[in-house]
Amino acid sequence: MKRLYYLFIILLPVMQTMAQEPVTGRFTACPNQSVSLSVYNGFKREIVETVNTDSFGNFNFKYPANYSGMGYLLFNEQQGFNFILHNGGIHITGISAGNPDSINFKNSPVNTQLYRFLYEQQIRESALGAWKYLEKLYTVIPLLKTQNKARGIKNEIDILEKQSLDFIQQQEAGTYLAWYLPLYTLINDMRVSIHNYPERISSHISQFRNTDLSNPLFYNSGLFPELLQQHFFMLENMGVPLDSVYVEMNNSTDYIISSLIDRNPELLDQTSLFLFNLFEQRSLFTSAEHLSLEMLNQNSCSISPKTSNRFESYRKMKIGNKAPDIIFGPGIDLSDNETEPNNQEECLSRVPNKYKLLVFIASWCPNCQQELIKLSAMYPKLKENDVEFVFIWLDKNTLDFKGYAKALPWINYCDYLEWNSKPAIDYHVFGTPTMYLLGENLEIISKVINAGHLEVLIKQMTSK
Template identity: 35%
Template sequence: MKKIIITLTHLLIITSVWSQNTVTGIFTELANTQIKLVGNNGFETYAIDSTQANEKGEFSLSFGIEDYGMGYLLSENNKSFVVILAVNENLQLSGVNFELPESIKIIQGKQNQFFDQYATEHPRREQCLSAWDYLTKIYKLDTLFSTQRVPKQSIETEKKRIKAEDGLFLANLPEGSYVSYYLPLRKLVSSVSTIAQYRTEEIPATFAAFRKMDYTDPRLDKSGLLKDAVESHFWLIENSGRSLDSVYIEMQISIDRMLENLLTDETKLNEITEHLFKFLEQRSLFPASEYLAIKLLNEKNCTINNDFAAQLESYRAMKKGNIAPDIVFTGDVSTPGYIDQNKPKKLSEIKSTYKVIVFGASWCPQCPKELQEISKNYSTWKQQGVEVVFVSLDENKQTFESFIKPFSFISICDYKKWESPIVKNYHVFATPTIYLLNDKREILLRPNSVSQLNSWIDWYLVQGNK
């Protein structure tokens, strides 16, 4: 029995040693400096190994099975060089430093050599295609050239040749290699801006490619492109030249496809949908973020993390068209501009046609700027029948009173911060949070900034009354 245990122990040690690969290099200007090897894991990066180069700039770093994918070498001055960490493939490099990629030679590492070749050739092909696309438009639209069939045919032939050459390179990459997965993905993500601007005929095919993506594939996690893949997909829809209604329909289709794929992996579902939700919110694509929220909350085949679920729940309870809860003005209340007998004691007593409810605090980094902007526009809003109620999440009376001193709109604070009944009733999970209500407390808008709110008021109220 003892012999068996020793043999198994030795086997584990040998397996561990065999599973290690190395990245070695000689970089003349990195002598005696610290060098790190960094890997990717979903939206995050992590340190794999680090070492100090010797006086000649020589270094050696190790990585294991769990690190296979894309990584990068990082120098002390935060300059990096992207590499493929491939199965059973040691990588050997030489160069001056990571700031001069043109000086770097890949001495050993077949997949990295393919990667380097494509990274050099593909941008040149893209530049040529852009030039040919420009000429195509001239030969189609300019009467001086539009009758010339031979040049037009020659341009189309050359464009097809360039695309075929690029596709042939990708098709001939070693089957099952990481580079054969990574390069088409990188091409898809990096092409989005060019397609939106210059090659709009490729937009439908690009939508389809994104919708076919397997977000549960471990190779995507290790690519360092997960963030770009999610964001580029929806950025392209937003900038595809469609009407706003059509944009949201396309986003709903993409969200449906994404959820179909992610429902098999709850960890990835939470990670990716939370990132997408925040991205849509930041870009003020509220109908899309609301659609995502409702879909997730209504999905019975998955479990949403508690914090994320609470954030999503606010969309179900406080979505556009719902009636917002009444607010009883408790605690300290500041009502400048109202005489004693007419001071409202709750939100429903305010006679204004529109009401803006702002949740914020003195400790919130963005709140002072947003509230100052409200203060600047308040007199104009007031003339258009808009009243403002600021609900403070401060916990100190002196701080609250000092903070609201410049404001000429209603401000209230019960000093209960996140435990305030008002905060809970409005499902507030971040500051600043803003709602625009009508006189029936129907939610008209959930703006992500005062700038967006002011644009709505200017368009619908100020311009509409002229």
């Protein structure tokens, strides 16, 4: 008996982790369709299970009982919706995912409340937009101002805004909805305010910088990437000079780092990489540089090698620094006869031109092909301004490299090591195309966004 008791004690934690909760449902317009259940983990949405509905649209899932947060149902990889996963099982009915008004939850008061809020909030937002439009007309246009309707319109606006706030405040303190709804509302308000209510932007900034970003509920909510993306998009489009935009972005970046560095360093590593990619994609290089240097200067922060390498590109490849020299090895030979010498310089520093455009490129990169066409058209004119192109190809296949590079009139080099190529490592390259404009002595003049940006840079320098 004791042996059985001890065995039960040993197996109990395993049994608990294996415990699962059911999600069942029926969507009448979705018979014989693929449907997947996903959960959120940090910045990722991961599929738990994929099943097919039966001829009546019924489906059945299991998810880990220890998971607490948002789930996502996706039908035929086209239409989906979020809902709260919780203990006790959930039954969902409706017509289709594309008809959210038809969705109902059984044994799930929290989801019923959530969808009531979403439905009513959609109506309130539509009505609010109409009242705000009328308020502007009756406040600005002289013919309408005489009718004294502005005060009544303002009252209607106040009522709608109060309804939303009252619903949120009625949620019991400490519950998931009491935490989730204010953040969900903030994300949507930021999206709308950019175009319609710029006067609310300062309030949104304050609300963001007073949010506890270290709250563990964020991890399984799916809100964190949306919150960050909408906040920085709002800052980028807040209608002030770019210098002021960068000040606000840097202040928010500092707040994020200070919020997570001690309380959730793992999430900070993921967050900083997410922001870095966001800034790079939107060509916000000043913000990317600030983020990189702040993260590298945090002594108490453990950064993964992958993240650190990307940040180092802004410390080591900073404007004004001297770029690493590149030794052109035997991989540069473009001739059919591998023993035939190639008439190119032996290293980057020996290229005699006043300006050098260094481009990391690959034959398999679609964006590279677009930039290659534009750069090829610009090359003759840039050559007249003493600009030489140096292309470092991150290819593995000899035929792929030679197929592209042999017809190009500038310096091309490939050592067939792809991302392990020494030039790519030295220049902290993690995407293609990556371009730098260098001076005669390899001083870094600028990181180049695209061919159009290069043209502007050259015009600025040659007009001095």
